[in-house]
Amino acid sequence: MLIVDIDTERAEALSRELPGSKFLKCDITDQSAVNATFDKIDALDILVNNAGIGLVGNIEETAPEDFARLFQVNVEGMYFVTKAAIGKLVASKGTVVNIGSVAGLVGIKRRYAYCATKGAVIAMTRQLAVDYAGKVRVNVVCPGTVDTPFVEAYLEKFHKHEKEKVRGELNQRQLVGRLGKPDEIAYSVLYLCSSEAEFATGSALTIDGGWTAV
Numbered sequence: 698m699l700i701v702d703i704d705t706e707r708a709e710a711l712s713r714e715l716p717g718s719k720f721l722k723c724d725i726t727d728q729s730a731v732n733a734t735f736d737k738i739d740a741l742d743i744l745v746n747n748a749g750i751g752l753v754g755n756i757e758e759t760a761p762e763d764f765a766r767l768f769q770v771n772v773e774g775m776y777f778v779t780k781a782a783i784g785k786l787v788a789s790k791g792t793v794v795n796i797g798s799v800a801g802l803v804g805i806k807r808r809y810a811y812c813a814t815k816g817a818v819i820a821m822t823r824q825l826a827v828d829y830a831g832k833v834r835v836n837v838v839c840p841g842t843v844d845t846p847f848v849e850a851y852l853e854k855f856h857k858h859e860k861e862k863v864r865g866e867l868n869q870r871q872l873v874g875r876l877g878k879p880d881e882i883a884y885s886v887l888y889l890c891s892s893e894a895e896f897a898t899g900s901a902l903t904i905d906g907g908w909t910a911v
Contacts, residue, residue, distance in 0.1 A: 725774035735781035747796040771814035797837040826899030834898040841905030843877040872907025
């Protein structure tokens with residue numbers, strides 16, 4: 698298993714928890730760095746694209762540079778990584794799982810740029826599945842709100858004075874009344890990478906506690 702990340706401290710800590718894993722530092726927004734990283738990889742069976750940043754703001758509140766930065770990380774970075782990996786994945790008849798979001802399926806208040814990028818991730822997934830049908834399976838997982846450091850950072854930045862109130866509102870946004878758990882998303886990825894999912898390609902698997910069912 699290869700962990701490719703820009704956050705050395707957390708990636709190395711994760712690698713220590715996963716026997717046999719290896720950490721490779723790489724900024725996915727730098728195409729040259731991405732290509733150099735994948736040149737070090739002899740073979741690849743599975744690619745999980747799980748890098749992304751968020752932004753709170755409607756279109757009037759979204760600065761052009763912030764809009765561009767979200768697309769640089771969430772969309773262009775995924776393009777660079779997948780482009781560098783696709784030849785190796787074809788050789789192994791491998792699998793790609795992209796991490797999208799319900800934000801690519803429904804509109805979320807004050808998430809203009811984020812919704813735009815996650816909509817692009819879903820479209821890229823489906824298009825790639827068409828071009829590489831029978832060669833590489835390509836799917837996307839669309840989580841609802843998951844209890845991760847990403848959510849904690851949002852609460853700390855925008856709702857420091859009312860964190861528990863807003864956390865409760867986030868819980869209730871899912872029909873089941875709670876945030877998702879990281880392991881629940883990980884197991885959905887595991888399923889899509891398994892032989893049991895060989896008939897699944899071009900799919901958007903929604904793991905959102907019922908949010909998009911309303």
